[in-house]
Amino acid sequence: MKKLFNENGTLPEFPRDEVRAAITKGIQQAEEQSNMSQAPIQMKRKSKRKPLLYVASAAAAFSIMVGSAxxxxxxxxxxxxxxxxxxxxxxxxxxxxxxxxxxxxxxxxxxxxxxxxxxxxxxxxxxxxxxxxxxxxxxxxxxxxxxxxxxxxxxxxxxxxxxxxxxxxxxxxxxxxxxxxxxxxxxxxxxxxxxxxxxxxxxxxxxxxxxxxxxxxKISDSIYVPVNHQQQAEGIQLDVSKISLSPSGIALDYKATEKGSIDNPQLSASFIEFRITDQNGKEITSHSGGGEGHFDNGVWNFSSIKSFDPISEDVQKLTITPYLALPSDGGGVQMDKDGVETKIPFDKSALKEVKFQPFTVEVPKQTK
CATH class of the missing domain: 2.60.40.1630 (bacillus anthracis domain)
Structure with missing residues (x-):
């Protein structure tokens, strides 16, 4: 791929005056509309996540990328x-x-x-x-x-x-x-x-x-905190290995396994999310994140890195509570080794609620 960015060159001129003029006009229009209707400005959002995607794997038969639309x-x-x-x-x-x-x-x-x-x-x-x-x-x-x-x-x-x-x-x-x-x-x-x-x-x-x-x-201003927390709930094995703390936010690494079949990847373990609060009970805003997994010897293995807002300097302890964010709809596509796709319907009735136990993590002093 041709490299279009030259670190030593001069960046193209950005038309800031024209853009800011347009922005100012747009803001004025939005304020006028807001004064009349008191309704917030809307932003459209689109997700690149596919609810379920299977890709052929020579070693483990299948690998999968998951995310809830x-x-x-x-x-x-x-x-x-x-x-x-x-x-x-x-x-x-x-x-x-x-x-x-x-x-x-x-x-x-x-x-x-x-x-x-x-x-x-x-x-x-x-x-x-x-x-x-x-x-x-x-x-x-x-x-x-x-x-x-x-x-x-x-x-x-x-x-x-x-x-x-x-x-x-x-x-x-x-x-x-x-x-x-x-x-x-x-x-x-x-x-x-x-x-x-x-x-x-x-x-x-x-x-x-x-x-x-x-x-x-990747930024180097991150502090990695070993967690090594494990727990089992309703047939799910959950392992939170570490969190990283940086000015850009918290990243939480986890893996989860659950027994199943190659034809049924819509397991509860694929919908795990986390809620984080500080020692005062203040919740740290979550930005969720996608996930991936693979099937091997009768077990589905899921993993992801979840992202959250950064914490303030006075935070000394975090309480992490796993939970399930079950979708209302979804589906997927199974692809064999020849690239032939088969649609997988979504069946919410096959999913079960699971209650996990919260756990705490001490925040290192050097993050302050």
């Missing part, structure tokens, strides 16, 4: 609509972790702009932390764009290769009919290298393709 953190869907975006998409996004990371210089400023059919898309900032790769972008068009013009957002490659599994989400803040900002998130997998060339492709409604190649490196 019916359960996504409402924070991602609403936060961007609450604040005007002027300047850094991250610092003004309303996401505490992105704001802190940007203000502390942990993000990579890209500023690469491409214009196709009168639509300019600028990749502004990128953050690669323990749980997500997050991309901030600005879109400025000569014509009015439809709500779904960019579909589900960016497609991702790693050093020119498409990841075997992956999930993420994409949300936009509509500033005016021709100006909007967006945030794309890709869930981090254990197999990802600490640094690589990230390929991004955004597809437009009329067949346009904006392509970027961006060098990314």
């Amino acid at each position: 019916a359960y996504v953190s409402p924070t991602f869907a609403s936060t961007l609509s609450q604040l005007p975006i002027v300047g850094s998409v991250f610092s003004n996004s309303g996401f505490l972790g992105l704001k802190q990371a940007s203000e502390q210089g942990l993000t990579s400023t890209i500023g690469e702009k491409q214009t196709i059919n009168g639509i300019s898309v600028t990749v502004d900032e990128v953050l690669y932390d323990a749980s997500n790769i997050t991309v901030g972008l600005t879109i400025d068009s000569e014509k009015e764009l439809s709500d779904e013009y960019f579909g589900a957002g960016f497609d991702l490659t790693i050093n020119g290769e498409t990841p075997e599994t992956g999930s993420g989400s994409y949300g936009e803040k509509v500033i005016s009919p021709t100006v909007r900002t967006g945030i794309a998130r890709f869930d981090v997998k254990e197999s990802m290298p600490d640094s690589f060339e990230m390929g991004l492709m955004l597809k437009g409604e009329e067949g346009e393709k904006w392509k970027y190649a961006v060098p990314v490196k």
Whole structure:
């Protein structure tokens, strides 16, 4: 893949005056509408997650990527609509972790702009932390764009290769009919290298393709806290190995196993989420995250890295409570070794409620 970003070169000029003028106009319009209806500005949200995807595996017969389209953190869907975006998409996004990371210089400023059919898309900032790769972008068009013009957002490659599994989400803040900002998130997998060339492709409604190649490196400002917590509940074996703490947020690593069959991956263990509170009972906002798993010797093995807001300096202890976030609908696709797909229907009646026990983690003093 051709490398479009030159670390030693001059970044393309970003038309900030024009964009800010459009933003100001959009904000004024939004304020006028708000004064009349008192209704909040709406932001559309699309998820790149597929509820269930099977991929043939020579060793273990199948591997799978899971994520619930019916359960996504409402924070991602609403936060961007609450604040005007002027300047850094991250610092003004309303996401505490992105704001802190940007203000502390942990993000990579890209500023690469491409214009196709009168639509300019600028990749502004990128953050690669323990749980997500997050991309901030600005879109400025000569014509009015439809709500779904960019579909589900960016497609991702790693050093020119498409990841075997992956999930993420994409949300936009509509500033005016021709100006909007967006945030794309890709869930981090254990197999990802600490640094690589990230390929991004955004597809437009009329067949346009904006392509970027961006060098990314995982931030080093993270403190890894061993947890090694294990518990069993209703046939589920849960193992939370560690959490990481950084200015961009908390990342929680876990694995879960449950007996089943290759024809029934819709097990309770695939819908595990976590609630985190501090010593005062204040809940740390969750941003959820996708997951993946594989079937081996009669057992489904699921794993994921869940993300949360960063904690304040006075937090000394975290209480972590696992729970199930069962979806209302879903489904999947099974793919054999020849690439033949078979649809798997969703059966909520096959899922059962499970009660897990909470546990606590001491926060190291050096995080303050």
